[in-house]
Amino acid sequence: MTLGRLRLSVADARDLAEGALRGIGYHNDEARIIADHVIDAAMCGYEYSGLAKILNLFESEHFRLPRRSMKVLRETEVSLAFDGGNNVGMLALFHAAQATIKKTASHGIALVSVTDAWMSGRGAYYVEMIAKHGLVAIHTAASSRLVAPPGGIRPVLGTNPIAIAVPSSRGPIMLDMGTSAYMMTEVMLRERLGELLPEGVALGPGGEPTRDPTAARRGALLPFGGYKGFG
Amino acid sequence: MTLGRLRLSVADARDLAEGALRGIGYHNDEARIIADHVIDAAMCGYEYSGLAKILNLFESEHFRLPRRSMKVLRETEVSLAFDGGNNVGMLALFHAAQATIKKTASHGIALVSVTDAWMSGRGAYYVEMIAKHGLVAIHTAASSRLVAPPGGIRPVLGTNPIAIAVPSSRGPIMLDMGTSAYMMTEVMLRERLGELLPEGVALGPGGEPTRDPTAARRGALLPFGGYKGFG
Numbered sequence: 166m167t168l169g170r171l172r173l174s175v176a177d178a179r180d181l182a183e184g185a186l187r188g189i190g191y192h193n194d195e196a197r198i199i200a201d202h203v204i205d206a207a208m209c210g211y212e213y214s215g216l217a218k219i220l221n222l223f224e225s226e227h228f229r230l231p232r233r234s235m236k237v238l239r240e241t242e243v244s245l246a247f248d249g250g251n252n253v254g255m256l257a258l259f260h261a262a263q264a265t266i267k268k269t270a271s272h273g274i275a276l277v278s279v280t281d282a283w284m285s286g287r288g289a290y291y292v293e294m295i296a297k298h299g300l301v302a303i304h305t306a307a308s309s310r311l312v313a314p315p316g317g318i319r320p321v322l323g324t325n326p327i328a329i330a331v332p333s334s335r336g337p338i339m340l341d342m343g344t345s346a347y348m349m350t351e352v353m354l355r356e357r358l359g360e361l362l363p364e365g366v367a368l369g370p371g372g373e374p375t376r377d378p379t380a381a382r383r384g385a386l387l388p389f390g391g392y393k394g395f396g
Numbered sequence: 397m398t399l400g401r402l403r404l405s406v407a408d409a410r411d412l413a414e415g416a417l418r419g420i421g422y423h424n425d426e427a428r429i430i431a432d433h434v435i436d437a438a439m440c441g442y443e444y445s446g447l448a449k450i451l452n453l454f455e456s457e458h459f460r461l462p463r464r465s466m467k468v469l470r471e472t473e474v475s476l477a478f479d480g481g482n483n484v485g486m487l488a489l490f491h492a493a494q495a496t497i498k499k500t501a502s503h504g505i506a507l508v509s510v511t512d513a514w515m516s517g518r519g520a521y522y523v524e525m526i527a528k529h530g531l532v533a534i535h536t537a538a539s540s541r542l543v544a545p546p547g548g549i550r551p552v553l554g555t556n557p558i559a560i561a562v563p564s565s566r567g568p569i570m571l572d573m574g575t576s577a578y579m580m581t582e583v584m585l586r587e588r589l590g591e592l593l594p595e596g597v598a599l600g601p602g603g604e605p606t607r608d609p610t611a612a613r614r615g616a617l618l619p620f621g622g623y624k625g626f627g
Contacts, residue, residue, distance in 0.1 A: 243474055243503045272474045276505050303534065325571075327558075340556075342624060390621020393573060 178204055178216060185219055189228075195256055202255045202286050213351035214287055221353055222253055227283040235260055235279075243268070244276045254285025254306075262291040266298045288328030289341035296330035296337035304328045312345050313385035315392050318372025320385035322395075324349070344394050345386040352378045352386070409435055409447060416450050420459075426487055433486045433517050444582035445518055452584055453484055458514040466491055466510075474499070475507045485516025485537075493522040497529045519559030520572035527561035527568035535559045543576050544616035546623050549603025551616035553626075555580070575625050576617040583609045583617070 173181065179200055186196035199219070207215030222228060233250035235257055240246070245268055249257035261279045268275035288304040295302035308323030324343035331338045347366035355362055356378035367381035368374060375381055388394035404412065410431055417427035430450070438446030453459060464481035466488055476499055480488035492510045499506035519535040526533035539554030555574035562569045578597035586593055587609035598612035599605060606612055619625035
């Protein structure tokens with residue numbers, strides 16, 4: 166099998182993405198929302214979160230379980246708690262971000278949570294949506310145990326992602342970061358492509374340094390920047 | 397001059413700190429609040445933010461300017477904006493953190509800002525205060541241009557501090573970090589003690605790597621962890 170690079174226009178990428186998503190059971194509007202997310206990631210230069218993310222979605226154990234409509238579990242004047250209904254986070258958080266924008270109407274501030282959603286994609290996507298409405302946004306998410314502490318051999322913490330957006334006259338100013346030296350999504354892409362990881366970003370299942378993405382998936386990512394990256 | 401190390405009990409450190417603070421014009425209750433802050437920092441192992449911080453306070457250009465009482469500039473059901481009255485941040489943010497706790501009573505959430513305050517000390521101190529009341533707290537602050545971008549030679553950004561605390565059954569879980577490879581407060585302490593900086597944390601005024609704290613104060617700090625530390 167030849168792994169040649171295929172270049173697509175945005176329109177072709179969108180057709181391909183939406184078609185694939187409809188093919189695995191998403192409605193038109195759902196397919197559009199997810200395709201928007203992965204194409205935006207690709208356009209930002211995050212190839213591993215681009216169209217390849219749809220393969221990760223389809224292969225997820227969560228995808229095989231039934232999904233329900235999102236539901237409001239609790240609502241106050243300034244807060245909303247959603248049950249994500251085992252939907253992919255790229256859908257659930259899109260709706261939650263829209264609801265966040267509306268929720269700020271009464272007091273200018275809102276706290277919104279989503280449970281039972283998985284694979285939410287780039288946090289920057291949601292805070293950017295919100296900041297485009299003139300709001301400051303902070304997003305964080307739980308993640309699986311993926312990161313070993315400095316000097317450790319087993320994953321103990323998640324990647325502790327945090328994204329912040331602040332509106333400005335020249336568009337949102339954004340920070341979007343996790344604490345790992347490498348993205349697990351990129352490890353998955355490298356595994357798919359049969360490529361090695363850079364030195365110094367991952368450990369294998371026995372705690373040994375590795376460049377093998379398959380070993381890294383069963384082992385741990387390392388934090389970036391030593392103890393300061395171990396948030 | 398001999399720079400011997402003096403070991404103090406907490407009670408003696410408190411007497412010394414409060415006496416010094418009263419000596420430079422703080423009232424009893426103000427001296428107690430600032431002394432609590434610097435002694436807590438020392439007890440956490442941050443020697444450079446311990447009693448030595450009182451010298452930084454006294455030497456600050458802001459200290460020589462008149463100060464006023466803190467004043468509420470704007471208040472809603474869920475927000476408070478304070479004018480810090482050119483007070484040292486260790487005082488102004490203490491009162492703001494207390495006000496934050498009260499402000500959450502009506503809707504469970506509050507956004508509180510302080511302008512015209514300087515040298516706020518450890519962000520962890522305030523988020524810990526708030527989390528001890530069962531609240532999740534996020535704190536950030538503006539700072540001067542201190543950090544050069546990776547590959548750059550001049551300071552462009554602040555240290556972009558962020559502190560987060562989440563209550564737990566075993567006390568608050570806290571993250572408190574800036575994006576510089578080294579604390580400017582520690583640079584100031586090293587300068588005072590005539591000690592060199594570690595390699596690779598600072599640039600001199602011409603953009604050259606330096607271990608000289610005086611040169612670093614006129615130059616720039618470097619971000620930790622390369623581009624990922626350049627938030």
